[in-house]
Amino acid sequence: MAIKIMICDDEIDILDVTQMILEDAGFEVIAVSDSLNAEQIFLNEMPDLLLIDLWMPGISGDRIISSLKSNVAHTNIPMIVLSASDTGKQTAMSCGAEDFIPKPYDIDNLLDILNSHLIEKSNSKY
Amino acid sequence: MEDFLVNLPDFGNADLRLFAAALHASSNGVVITDHNQPDEPIIYCNNAFENLTGYTKKEIIGHNCRFLQGEDRNQKSRNLLRAAIKDGEHCTVLLRNYKKDGKMLWNELMISPIKNPQGIVTHFIGIQNDVTKRVNAENELVEERELLDEQVRERTHNLEESESYLSAIVETIRESLIVLDSELKILSANENFCSFFRERYQDIIGENLFKIGNGQWDIPELRQLLLNILPHNNPFEGFEMENEFASIGRKMLILNARQMTLKGKYQDRILLAIEDITERKAIEYRKEDFINIASHEMKTPLTSIKGNFQLLEKIAKRNNDTTYLKGFATAGKSIGRLERLIHDLLDVARMQSGKIQFNFEPFSFRKLIEDAVNVLEQSSPEHKISMTGIADITVEGDFGRLEQVMINLLSNAVKYSPVEKGINVHLSMLSGYCKVSVTDSGVGIHKRDHKRIFERFYRADEISERFPGVGVGLYVCSQIIKEHKGTLWVESEEDKGSVFSFTIPLKQNQYGN
Numbered sequence: 001m002a003i004k005i006m007i008c009d010d011e012i013d014i015l016d017v018t019q020m021i022l023e024d025a026g027f028e029v030i031a032v033s034d035s036l037n038a039e040q041i042f043l044n045e046m047p048d049l050l051l052i053d054l055w056m057p058g059i060s061g062d063r064i065i066s067s068l069k070s071n072v073a074h075t076n077i078p079m080i081v082l083s084a085s086d087t088g089k090q091t092a093m094s095c096g097a098e099d100f101i102p103k104p105y106d107i108d109n110l111l112d113i114l115n116s117h118l119i120e121k122s123n124s125k126y
Numbered sequence: 127m128e129d130f131l132v133n134l135p136d137f138g139n140a141d142l143r144l145f146a147a148a149l150h151a152s153s154n155g156v157v158i159t160d161h162n163q164p165d166e167p168i169i170y171c172n173n174a175f176e177n178l179t180g181y182t183k184k185e186i187i188g189h190n191c192r193f194l195q196g197e198d199r200n201q202k203s204r205n206l207l208r209a210a211i212k213d214g215e216h217c218t219v220l221l222r223n224y225k226k227d228g229k230m231l232w233n234e235l236m237i238s239p240i241k242n243p244q245g246i247v248t249h250f251i252g253i254q255n256d257v258t259k260r261v262n263a264e265n266e267l268v269e270e271r272e273l274l275d276e277q278v279r280e281r282t283h284n285l286e287e288s289e290s291y292l293s294a295i296v297e298t299i300r301e302s303l304i305v306l307d308s309e310l311k312i313l314s315a316n317e318n319f320c321s322f323f324r325e326r327y328q329d330i331i332g333e334n335l336f337k338i339g340n341g342q343w344d345i346p347e348l349r350q351l352l353l354n355i356l357p358h359n360n361p362f363e364g365f366e367m368e369n370e371f372a373s374i375g376r377k378m379l380i381l382n383a384r385q386m387t388l389k390g391k392y393q394d395r396i397l398l399a400i401e402d403i404t405e406r407k408a409i410e411y412r413k414e415d416f417i418n419i420a421s422h423e424m425k426t427p428l429t430s431i432k433g434n435f436q437l438l439e440k441i442a443k444r445n446n447d448t449t450y451l452k453g454f455a456t457a458g459k460s461i462g463r464l465e466r467l468i469h470d471l472l473d474v475a476r477m478q479s480g481k482i483q484f485n486f487e488p489f490s491f492r493k494l495i496e497d498a499v500n501v502l503e504q505s506s507p508e509h510k511i512s513m514t515g516i517a518d519i520t521v522e523g524d525f526g527r528l529e530q531v532m533i534n535l536l537s538n539a540v541k542y543s544p545v546e547k548g549i550n551v552h553l554s555m556l557s558g559y560c561k562v563s564v565t566d567s568g569v570g571i572h573k574r575d576h577k578r579i580f581e582r583f584y585r586a587d588e589i590s591e592r593f594p595g596v597g598v599g600l601y602v603c604s605q606i607i608k609e610h611k612g613t614l615w616v617e618s619e620e621d622k623g624s625v626f627s628f629t630i631p632l633k634q635n636q637y638g639n
């Protein structure tokens with residue numbers, strides 16, 4: 001079974017290209033553009049990793065992360081912020097995200113980071 | 127003694143003679159006039175009188191004393207004398223008299239009647255005292271006092287003028303000013319304070335600052351600051367406070383306060399200046415917002431471009447499709463350049479509004495340089511970068527920002543150096559500082575541009591003509607190094623390559639600004 005990654009970004013162009021990149025790398029991808037649905041979709045799909053933007057209309061990425069992280073069942077799921085904001089790193093760290101990737105990202109760098117978190121997650125499982 | 131007696135009038139009594147002898151020896155002038163003869167002729171004068179007036183006895187005896195007044199007859203005391211003589215009474219006056227040589231003397235004259243047993247005045251005795259020195263001294267004193275009074279009047283006038291000058295300044299100044307006493311009662315307030323905070327002058331004078339306007343000034347932090355001023359002569363400056371004022375709404379204020387002293391008058395007053403920066407702050411916020419939005423808006427399409435491009439390149443390489451390899455390489459470089467440019471422009475905007483953040487942390491200096499060299503070796507593998515010198519040291523600084531500087535210097539070196547010639551990075555330690563020099567063998571920089579290339583947008587056309595793609599990176603670098611209390615400079619000659627060097631102190635607080 002493929003590893004499932006959920007991406008949430010209101011910018012359709014970025015959502016699309018990130019989905020293609022991740023699918024090309026062999027992941028199963030759930031792409032969500034409406035942040036207001038993100039939490040519910042996350043709960044339905046239970047992805048292995050969440051990659052999420054910060055500034056989005058409706059609800060911001062950091063609030064979604066803190067809400068999801070407040071549930072103990074999700075503490076093991078890596079949640080990573082992908083943002084063009086300069087203060088993104090601080091916001092990411094304070095909401096409980098595992099990592100921060102600045103936009104524009106580098107494909108190889110993006111995949112390296114995601115993989116290292118997925119490896120860490122699978123190690124901690126057993 | 128003989129001579130004496132000859133000159134003495136005959137009083138017909140030996141005891142009286144003794145008295146007369148004593149008079150003769152007195153240092154005051156003494157005259158006796160005969161009241162029973164017409165016009166009070168002098169019948170006796172002592173030696174002192176001669177000395178006093180410069181006249182001799184033979185010029186004196188038989189005359190009325192008024193000859194001493196010379197032409198100066200218009201004196202009030204003359205009337206007093208006349209009246210006293212007429213009424214046979216005692217009197218003391220001050221007169222201007224003139225010596226034989228014409229010199230003026232102030233004569234303090236005392237005359238007393240001598241009466242016979244029947245109470246009829248027979249003689250007058252006059253005692254003259256030369257008080258010229260005293261009167262002159264007194265006059266001088268009066269003059270001096272008048273002069274002093276004049277000066278005081280002048281000073282007061284000046285003071286009044288400078289006070290009105292000052293109050294003109296105080297009233298025209300755009301800041302609100304109030305003067306408080308040690309209990310923080312308002313002693314005075316300028317026009318601006320009253321109009322800005324919509325207070326009536328007469329309502330607030332004498333009131334405690336924290337009581338006016340429904341206690342809207344009663345902010346614990348401000349109270350603490352104000353109460354600290356007088357006991358410790360501890361002024362404060364730039365205290366920013368945001369407060370909701372009932373009459374004027376939410377305002378952002380900046381407060382300065384200091385102790386006021388006027389020698390001898392007071393030393394327990396506080397001058398509080400209040401500046402309204404609500405508008406300025408709003409502009410700052412808008413500017414900041416703009417930078418953040420611009421940053422986001424530029425990075426978003428770039429993220430899509432870069433992602434799509436890298437994905438296409440990756441698939442093409444996987445499929446061994448070499449058709450567009452050159453195109454991919456060029457596009458990749460351009461995307462990198464655009465990314466750096468956006469980054470730099472945003473940095474410049476932030477630096478200008480003072481919004482750039484620095485996170486100072488200790489880190490290995492060598493690692494910083496090696497990381498940057500690695501980045502460049504990956505993006506430009508054809509260039510050889512050598513490292514010399516040692517600096518195995520921990521420094522305090524913003525790793526990310528300093529790495530940005532190193533990458534910038536190295537990419538410039540790569541950009542302007544022919545591939546076959548290498549680039550050298552040299553590390554060294556100086557007293558309390560570490561130094562990095564990046565040497566290239568590129569086109570070099572003319573001396574006149576050595577300073578300009580670090581300036582922001584300095585004749586961008588001219589510079590970019592000679593150094594295409596240099597952008598604003600060097601300006602950003604110099605600002606970053608400045609923030610680390612170091613220096614960044616270049617040594618170069620045209621066609622001989624360039625050496626870009628920077629120094630930073632090992633510890634940030636050790637070499638304070």
Ligand SMILES: Cc1cc2nc3c(=O)[nH]c(=O)nc-3n(C[C@H](O)[C@H](O)[C@H](O)COP(=O)(O)O)c2cc1C
Nearest residue numbers: 159190191192194195204207208237250251252254
């Ligand atoms: C005893 C005696 C001594 C006087 N000594 C002086 C004197 O030293 N200097 C002077 O100017 N007048 C002196 N006078 C006052 C003048 O003699 C005279 O009385 C005065 O000038 C007023 O009078 P007149 O207005 O007629 O001059 C003296 C008067 C008397 C009676």
